[in-house]
Amino acid sequence: MKHILHLKSSILGSASYSIRLGDAIVEKIQDKYPGSSLEEVDLAEMEIPHLNPALFRTFFIPGDQLTEEEKATIRLSDDFVKQLFAADIIVIGAPLYNFTIPSSLKAWIDYITRPGITFGYGENGPVGLVTGKKIYVAMSSGGVYSEGPGKANDFVAPYLKAFLGLLGITDLTVVRAEGLKVEGLKEHAMEKAIDSIEII
């Protein structure tokens, strides 16, 4: 039995491919681990403020010294960190928007990057403190970026791998629904992506 966290970041609601793909990944995880619990977080619906000076300052204030106002400022970041630590498996919906991830997902990343909590500094540089997690990234894109001419612009998968590695999360599987805007590919892109899901 596992606890699964499914993060959604598409702005396309019920028409979203990354949400459908994430749901299919969750279903396969639940098949493998019956009775697993699921927490779903729709980042696109949350209107998360950008990381700003006031919030960043609170990251460095010990919890017992926070004012009521600072506690309110840091609450969402604390909630995201708690959700992250509570999960055994995290499914991240990552639709490709303007060659990168949606800004809501970037905000989530900024909120969970907490010095002394999710990562620290050792003698040889940063040390990840979020260990023992498995991540599946449900990517969706209009074009094709895993191969061919688009591969030179495949920024999202390497970016997420580098970022999650900083936190200590190295067990990452990327599942892609790609070519969703390309005639001849779009017709089977989702089916192909769902078929490629392997729960390790």
Ligand SMILES: Cc1cc2nc3c(=O)[nH]c(=O)nc-3n(C[C@H](O)[C@H](O)[C@H](O)COP(=O)(O)O)c2cc1C
């Ligand atoms: C605002 C926006 C920007 C997009 N930018 C790109 C892009 O840079 N490259 C690409 O291949 N597709 C792009 N697309 C197409 C999306 O990747 C495609 O619609 C995909 O299905 C989005 O995932 P979703 O359905 O889960 O929202 C863009 C779509 C939107 C809405």
